[in-house]
Amino acid sequence: MTLTHIDAPPRMASWLVKIVTSLIAVSWLILNYSSLQWLFESFKDISIFNLIIISVVATFLFIQVICNHRKLGLSSVPILHPAPLALMFAGEVCAIGWQWLLDMPQVGVLLFATATYGLIGLFISPKVWRKGLPAAILAACILPFSVQFGTGLGFPLRVISARIVEQILVVWQIAAISSHDIIVLENSNAQIDLPCSGLRSLWTGTLFLLAATWLENRRLLKFRWLLVCIANIVLLLAANIGRILLLVLITNVGDRPDLAPILHVPLGLIGFITAGLITWLLLQTVPRHKDTTTTCRKEESKTRPLGNLQPLTGQIIVISCILGLALIPHPQKATTSAIASIQLPLEMHSEPLQLTKVEKEFFANYEGAIAQKYSFEWQNIPGSILFVSSNSVQAYHAPELCFAGNGFKVDSMQQKQLSTKVLGRWLSINNGTMAATYWFQSPKRTTDDLLTHLWGSVTRQDRSWVMVSVLFERPQNPDTPEIIAFTTNIHDAIASVITGV
Numbered sequence: 001m002t003l004t005h006i007d008a009p010p011r012m013a014s015w016l017v018k019i020v021t022s023l024i025a026v027s028w029l030i031l032n033y034s035s036l037q038w039l040f041e042s043f044k045d046i047s048i049f050n051l052i053i054i055s056v057v058a059t060f061l062f063i064q065v066i067c068n069h070r071k072l073g074l075s076s077v078p079i080l081h082p083a084p085l086a087l088m089f090a091g092e093v094c095a096i097g098w099q100w101l102l103d104m105p106q107v108g109v110l111l112f113a114t115a116t117y118g119l120i121g122l123f124i125s126p127k128v129w130r131k132g133l134p135a136a137i138l139a140a141c142i143l144p145f146s147v148q149f150g151t152g153l154g155f156p157l158r159v160i161s162a163r164i165v166e167q168i169l170v171v172w173q174i175a176a177i178s179s180h181d182i183i184v185l186e187n188s189n190a191q192i193d194l195p196c197s198g199l200r201s202l203w204t205g206t207l208f209l210l211a212a213t214w215l216e217n218r219r220l221l222k223f224r225w226l227l228v229c230i231a232n233i234v235l236l237l238a239a240n241i242g243r244i245l246l247l248v249l250i251t252n253v254g255d256r257p258d259l260a261p262i263l264h265v266p267l268g269l270i271g272f273i274t275a276g277l278i279t280w281l282l283l284q285t286v287p288r289h290k291d292t293t294t295t296c297r298k299e300e301s302k303t304r305p306l307g308n309l310q311p312l313t314g315q316i317i318v319i320s321c322i323l324g325l326a327l328i329p330h331p332q333k334a335t336t337s338a339i340a341s342i343q344l345p346l347e348m349h350s351e352p353l354q355l356t357k358v359e360k361e362f363f364a365n366y367e368g369a370i371a372q373k374y375s376f377e378w379q380n381i382p383g384s385i386l387f388v389s390s391n392s393v394q395a396y397h398a399p400e401l402c403f404a405g406n407g408f409k410v411d412s413m414q415q416k417q418l419s420t421k422v423l424g425r426w427l428s429i430n431n432g433t434m435a436a437t438y439w440f441q442s443p444k445r446t447t448d449d450l451l452t453h454l455w456g457s458v459t460r461q462d463r464s465w466v467m468v469s470v471l472f473e474r475p476q477n478p479d480t481p482e483i484i485a486f487t488t489n490i491h492d493a494i495a496s497v498i499t500g501v
Contacts, residue, residue: 072125072128078122081122092111092322094111113140159450165244218283218288246263247267342372347378351374363388366390369389369391383472408436411427411428411432468494
C-alpha cells in the first residue's frame, strides 16, 4: 500500500495516517478500560515474585522487538489482514458478551489480551504473527491468573468438586452432604481447601498443552487440537476429583487423618503427571505446520489485505468499529447497601453485636461487603444472627465451616423447608446441645445451595443476595411453630429491603 492515492501533499498525508494510527491505539484503550482497570487494581496486591517475573518477561520482549524490528516486519500503518482482524474483533465481541453473560473478570481479561494480539497483527508480518499465535495465547492465559490467581474461579470449582464427591459417596451408600468446601459425613467433616479446587492444576495443564503445541509446531485451534484440549480439561478435573475422593475415604471413612498430609501432594502430582502424559500422547495426533514453499504461498495468499483499501480508509474503518463496540454499555454492579436498613421485629428483642476480629478481617478483603450481627431472644429462644451481603461470591462463606472454625462441632446437616418461604439447612451442633440454620435469599428465591446462589450471581439472574446464618444457644426442633414463625419473620424483614434492588 502507498500514499499516492491520497489527495493531499505526501508529507501531510503521512502525518494524517500517523495521527489516525494513534487514534486507533487510544480508542482501543477506551474500549478496554474496564479490563485495564481490573489489571491495575490487581497489580496492587500482586506478589513481589510474580511482579519480578512479569517485569523480566516484559523487558525481554521489549528488547527483542527493538533488536528484531526488521524481521518482525513492523509497520506504522495498519494493514487489514483477515486473520488478525478476525481475532481482534471476535475477541472483543466475546469479551463484551462475557461481561453480560457471566461475572468472571479473569476470562474477560484473557479475551482482551488475545484480541490485543489481533490488533498487533495489523502492524507486523503475517508470517511472524501466525508463528507467535500459540505463544500469545499462552501469555494471555498467564496474565490474568498471575496477578489474581483463583479469585472467583477457585470458589465454584471447590463447590462443584465437593458436590461430585458427595454424589459418589451417596452412590456408595456413605451418607454425606456438601456445601462450599466442606463435606459433612455421619461421623466427621472433610474440608476441601483451595489447592483441592483443581484450579492450579487446570491452569498449569492448559499452559503445558499450549507450550507443547508451540514447541512441537502443532496446528492450533484445529478440530483435533480442540478435542485434545477438551480431553485435557476432563482428565485434569477427573484427577483432582479422584484425589479428593481418596483423601476423604482415607481420612474420614478409614479414620486415618494422619495419612492425609502425607498423601495430599503425591496424589496431586500423580494425577497431574498422568493427565499430562495422556494429553501429550493425544497431541501427537494433531498435524504439524508444514514449512514447504507451496504451503507458505497458500498461507500468504490467505493473509492478503482486504481489497485495495487505502491506509487512511482502512484506519477509519477500524476506528469506527472499535468506537462502535465502546458504545455498548457495561453491566452495572449489584448494590449491597440495602441490608444496612434491615429492621428486625421488635418482639425479637435484638441488639447489635460487634463482629469478631477474624470476621472483620475476613469481610474487609471484599469490596462492598456488608456484615451485620445481632443477638436475639425470640419466644424464650436465645441466639445470634449474622447477615452478609457482598458483590463478591467469595464473601458468602459456608456457615458450617465458620461454626467449625469457632470451635463448634457440626454433628449433622440436612436440607430443610424451614417455612413456606424458606428453604435452608438445619445443623445439629455440639452433640445436639445447640442448633443452627442458614439460607441464601434473593428477591426471587431462597436456597440452601451455594452452587445455586453462585450461578444466580455469576449469571446476574439474581444480583442481590443476603446470607442469613443463625446460631441457637439451645437445642431446637425445626418443625416447631416457634422456629417456623422465626424464619418467616426474618425472611420478610429481608424481603422488604431487597425486593426491587
